[in-house]
Amino acid sequence: MTDRDNLRLLLLLQLNQSPAYTADQEALRRRLGQSGTVATRDQVRTELAWLDNVGAIALRESGGVFIGMLGEEGLEHIQGARDIPGIRKPGPGELA
Template identity: 30%
Template sequence: MSFENQLKEEMRLVMLRLLNELPSYRGNSSTLHSGLTHWGLSFSRDQVKTELYWLKDQGCVEIELDNPDVIVVKLKERGQDVVENRTKVHGIKRPSA
């Protein structure tokens, strides 16, 4: 696996973890971008939005609002199961024990 793919898998897990910690399990692409930067993962806002759509396609998040500036997402049960290490989704880094 390429280093770029490893970073994407890490990014996806961190975004799910961030959503898991937010009130009502909801957040937006801007907040998640800031959270990723805080954890030393440097991605563009466009990359964050692209990965949020990828997570939606995997059934991990629900997109509640989509406009050109910001996407509002909510963590779904499957996404929480990934964070809690109850399920594995190919393309998302598995949480460490």
């Protein structure tokens, strides 16, 4: 497991807990920091783009800000119904 695999899962989990399964990059970065994970703006943007590329989220840009929306494949991954290589599998209790 790499730090990137972990960050990708944490981003999916944050989107899962967001209203309408949607959040912008700054809200995601702030929530990650509140839970003890430090990530730069560039790291968050890079991993959101990667998650979009593999179909785990839908990503759009508005005014220079990336906005991610959890997709069906990303939700299935965090629920354990699908395995997306490059994203850490959630452990027991992480979906609470």
